[in-house]
Amino acid sequence: MSVTLKDVAQAARVSVSTASRALTGTGLTSERTQQRLVRIARELGYRPNPIARGLKTGQSRLVALLVHNLTNASFQVMAEVVQARLKALGYQMLLCIGGDDPQQESDTLTTLVDHRIDGLIVVPTGKNGAQLKTLSKDVPIVCLVRRDDATDLETVLADDPQGAYLGTRHLIELGHKRIGLIVGRQDTTSGRERLSGYVRALREAGITRDDALIHAGHFEPETGATFARKLLDLPRPPSAIFVANHEATLGVLRVTAERNIAVPDDLSLLCYEDMPWFEWHRPAISIVDNGARDLANLAVDRLLHRMDARGNSKGNGNDGVREYRVGAKLIQRDSCRQIDGPAPAKPAKSKSSSSKSSAAKSAKV
Amino acid sequence: MSVTLKDVAQAARVSVSTASRALTGTGLTSERTQQRLVRIARELGYRPNPIARGLKTGQSRLVALLVHNLTNASFQVMAEVVQARLKALGYQMLLCIGGDDPQQESDTLTTLVDHRIDGLIVVPTGKNGAQLKTLSKDVPIVCLVRRDDATDLETVLADDPQGAYLGTRHLIELGHKRIGLIVGRQDTTSGRERLSGYVRALREAGITRDDALIHAGHFEPETGATFARKLLDLPRPPSAIFVANHEATLGVLRVTAERNIAVPDDLSLLCYEDMPWFEWHRPAISIVDNGARDLANLAVDRLLHRMDARGNSKGNGNDGVREYRVGAKLIQRDSCRQIDGPAPAKPAKSKSSSSKSSAAKSAKV
DNA sequence: CGATAGACTGCAAACGATTGCAGAAACGCT
DNA sequence: AGCGTTTCTGCAATCGTTTGCAGTCTATCG
Structure with a gap:
């Protein structure tokens, strides 16, 4: 042939x-x-013929990326980045979609190792720690975006505590006192960390935490809508909502539309993770950017490093670092508004400018 | 090991x-x-060990899907569908992103064949016909969404003529006489076909075509914005715009926002291909749905059929059909409005209901 | 001029599976 | 019991590469 x-x-x-x-x-x-x-x-x-070569050398020049879905814009850009980087090095990317389902994740992992992939970047569900740990003996693995607490795998994370803190502080600086939070499941790293960032900003500002303003859970847009309604139905509804969960955004937006709530005039809205249409939306939606592109690039760097180390049998490529954090960034658009507060006009001019400067610099750690 | x-x-x-x-x-x-x-x-x-097995049998249990990007929502769902279907059959999907760039496409194709993929579903750029033709001797190939005119490869297409026709007719039935069209490059099948559907609907309604209302080109959202401005700056601007190009949508939306043009009150907007947020947008955006899910499923069916035929050396799996069409569907939401026309109030009640019935049934061919 | 190191090259055995062919065992039959 | 079938099993080649080892050739040195 x-x-x-x-x-x-x-x-x-x-x-x-x-x-x-x-x-x-x-x-x-x-x-x-x-x-x-x-x-x-x-x-x-x-x-x-890479197959014949692979048989002899035990390598496949295949690297897998396992993500939850492709609807999430962060995963899209990560997939594109990973693919581009790998291609340049002569690797092919195997993109797998695990649906955040432990069973699917487990199956996929098995198939991938069967195929003798040379490396794996995975957004773990967190339920297959044991399996991942075993596999990591055979294949270099880097976790992305989420940590699997049952493993000690090298992990590239968004700086969620910082991101949530930045976002919340921004809203506080705009004068908001009652800030609703819609956040992810508390059994995920990101869910917990974003909550903690929110709490820290509140505490720093001397605002007492009100649990009625906090909703955490696993999301579909629909659930996001439900939580938004609960927040708005409160006797004293929040003046701003921090939607710190990507999937929930659409639901929240629908509720504001349904109820004819003007954003940002009636309600300020700050979201987490960018979507391509956010800046074209009216009003353009302010976000905390988790730096998906940087995350993906760093993950690839680390993976290549490990693959390289393994190839030269220079150990496993551990550099003593278990966890890498990529700085979050506040991107101000038009969905958050200065609150005049009970007190007279804009008393927060200096504060506002400080907010801007804090937003400009990315939170490297 | x-x-x-x-x-x-x-x-x-x-x-x-x-x-x-x-x-x-x-x-x-x-x-x-x-x-x-x-x-x-x-x-x-x-x-x-699939590698060893592959060496002997010449198969890899790898099937590639080559698309332009992952930003386009249609490609997202296609990728998800293809991945799910293949996985169930024990194949792994290789997802490649070609960026609609002939050079990249060509490179990727070479790598894929090197890897001895068992099958390929490709959204062709249209510039590598010769290469595709050659490869198709070695590997079963199915084209998706676009045809490569230089080949006679089996192709699964959206029924773009019908879809564009349905959409345009819908707008006409709502009373629009001047309908702007923003459509893709005319050297792509879909670009040409959507234009032709638009023209046919116009002709049927006895409306003379006005070339000032038609803009075709290769898109970024930015270009979409430019074209939208041109349309709106016309001495007699259109009362409706049919954005028959997925990438352009965001740009058009931005222009309406910039100029404070109320949709649908000042301008009706009909788009092509769904995006997850269209139904949550305010107003929810009406679309012509190209049936991405069905397209992907059909493409997988055809590919499997061919792979099977080749495996049993029952010929190449040709069933005499070169081209499959998947029906388009009109999904009415809130971005299109009945025009009262120069004549008095709603004279088109019956027409409007007929429009609805035509929308309900999908245009199978 | 002969020995010897050094630079190339080829033989053949892997890698882990599949598969044609032939030998071995089991069975039924006369 | 002897023979022919049938049914199972094993040997060995094969897929396209890589790679340890041994052999060949040239050139250099004493």
Whole structure:
């Protein structure tokens, strides 16, 4: 079907081994034959068979990325980044969609290792720690966005405590005192950390935490809508909602539309993680950006580092760091409004500017 | 590193060949040893090495999906569908992102064939026809969404002529006479076909085509914005815009926001292809749905059919059909409004209901 | 000029599976 | 019991590469 190494060797009247060495550049080969073989290989259109090579070397030049879905814009850009980076290095990306379902995750992991992937970047569900731990003996693994607490895998995380803190502080600086929080499940790292950032900002500002303003759970847009309604039905509804859960955003938006609540005039809205349409929306939606692109790039860096280390049997590539944090950034658009508060006009001019400066610098750690 | 067939054979005190036959079910094996081997294999946790198997059989159990990007919601759902279907059959999906760039497409295709993929679903750029044609001798290929005119590859297409026709007719039935069209490049199938559907609806309604209302090109949201401005700056601007190009939608939306143009009161807006947030947007955006889910499913069906045919050397799986069309569907939400026209109040009550019925039934062909 | 190191090259054995072919066992039949 | 079938099993080759080892050739040095 296609040109094999044997064909090239025959055409050049050398043995297969010489051909192999000349083309891979391993071993000693005379300059002359080397060049000749490269030329002949090109003429014949020889392309090495990665399967055969993989059988011998135990590598597949396949790297898998396992994410929950592709609806989440962060996962989209991560997938695009990972694919682009890997391609440049001659790897192919296997993109798998696990649906945040432990069973599916487990199945997929098995298949992937069967296929002898050279590396894996995974957004773990958190329920397959044992399996991941076992696999990590065979394959370099980097966790992304979420930590699996049952493992000690290297993990690239968004700086969620900082992000949530930044967002909440921004709202406080705008004069908001009652800030609703809609946040992810508390059995995920990000869910817990975003809550803690929110709480910290509140505490720093001397605002007492009101649990009626906090809703945490696993999300569909629909659930987001439910929680938004609960918040707005409160005797003293919040003047701002921090939607610190990506999936919930649509639901919240629907509720404001349904009830004819003007954003930001009646209610300020701050969301977490960007979506391509946020800046085109009216009003353009302010967000805390989790830095998806940076996260993906860092994850790839770390994975390559580990793969490299393993290849050279220089240990497992541990650099003593278990956890990398990528700074979050506040992106102000038009969905948050200054509250005049019970007191007279804008008393917070200086504060507001300080908010801006804090927003400008990304929170590197 | 992991359990091989040899290990299983040794444990069972049979030869590798017997073990192979017992576990794959090929060839004759006595009931008893068969069962015994299956049991032992399970006990040892044996998992066949697809690379070794692939070397021998020439198959990889890898199927590639090559799309332009993941930002486009249609591609997202297609990727999810394809992944789910393939996984159920024991295949792994290789998702590649070609950026609608011929060079990238070409490179990716080469890599994929190197990896001995068992099948390929591709959204072609249209510039690599020759290469695709060559590859199709080695690998079953199905084109999706776009046709590559230089090939005679089996292609699964949205019924764009019908979809554009349905959409335009809907607007006409609402009383619009001047309907702007923003549509994709005319060197793509979909671009041409959507234009032709638009033209047909106009002609049927006896409306003369006005080329000032038609803008075609390759899109970024930014270009969409530019075209929208041009339309709105016309001496006699349209009362409705049909954004028959997915990428342009955001730009158009921004322009309406910028200029404080109320949708649908000042301008009706009909878009092509759904996005998850369209129904949560305010106003919810009416669309012509291209049936991405159905498209993906059909493409997988056809690909499997071809792969099967090739496997059994029953020919190449041609069933004499070159082109499959998946019906488009009008989904009415709130972005299109009845025009009272120059004549007095709602004269079009019956028309409006007819429009609804036509919307309800999907346009199967 | 002969020995010897050094630079190349080729042979053949892997890698882990599948598979044609032939030998072995089991069975029925006369 | 002897023979022919049938049913099962094992040997060995194969897929396309890589790679340890041994052999060949050239050049250099004494």
